[in-house]
Amino acid sequence: MSEARWDRSRCSVAGTLAIVGEKWSLLVLREAFLGVRRFADLQRTLGAPRAVLTDRLATLVDQGLLRRVPYQAEGERQRHEYRLTRKGVDLYPALVALMEWGDRYLAEDGVAPLELRHRDCGEPVHLALVCDGGHRLDGAREVRPVPHPSVRTAEA
Amino acid sequence: MSEARWDRSRCSVAGTLAIVGEKWSLLVLREAFLGVRRFADLQRTLGAPRAVLTDRLATLVDQGLLRRVPYQAEGERQRHEYRLTRKGVDLYPALVALMEWGDRYLAEDGVAPLELRHRDCGEPVHLALVCDGGHRLDGAREVRPVPHPSVRTAEA
DNA sequence: TCGAGTGAGTTCGTCAAGCGAACCCAGCGT
């Protein structure tokens, strides 16, 4: 259990969840990755309450995962759309990971509702754990977590 | 926007979040990956309210991500500990993804609090997007999402 | 110029979920 002794308070998982862990946040990002950018479209595809959606968009914007970009459809007044920033795009692997798990364990007929393909070669895409030594790992068992020295807590 | 037209109701991301998206669930799993198995240890390292923790553990158990295993420390009565099942272990990439994002954007001094190393070769481990053609992708832009035919919605 | 329509957002009342503290209960050692 010694491996468990490190400071959780600055854990990156917790930190990330503090930003995108509220209800709907990750689903908003999913839609963003699918190209949905307008409030009304988000509201319709997600079915989230308007007030919640407003709030989630606001926090995603001021956390820098989305940015509001003005646009003007013809015959309409100027509005804003929400676009992924680099910071937002970088959450893609997390969404893919959640999706792959769902595909494996939740898909009804073993058929994934949405498939990801390499834009260049058309082959299916998935996540892999790799190391700098060039090995491809098979799962969590092959990983050893190492707390950074500066954040080890004192042993009891 | 055509790419956005598919049935969200069976989206794997949403499905997965329905299981592990509540507060604390993913953090419980993080602890599990670090080897924490007992209720009291979870409660202490997480700081979650007991009632919530009880509830999260119960749902994780009956969703099959954890299993209760009886154990008996000497001089104590028999108790249960919570261990990851295969289904639970398979969520590892999702946690790693969240962690990597947090390491990149949240780490104070650019120093990740916890490092993952390959147990065999000791090299740092990370997630990568790869395709069956053997290419390593650089991010979401190189991916094309393809709704499975059976779940396309009718065009409006 | 007026009035209806629409996208985006706020407000409101209700209901569910998270919270800390207190309480409970089984089985162990003394």
Next chain:
DNA sequence: ACGCTGGGTTCGCTTGACGAACTCACTCGA
């Protein structure tokens, strides 16, 4: 018999999610 301890429940309170109704800014057609 008693108290301790790990795991869990109960309780009141606060926070958050919810859907419906309301607002506001702007465009269009009349």
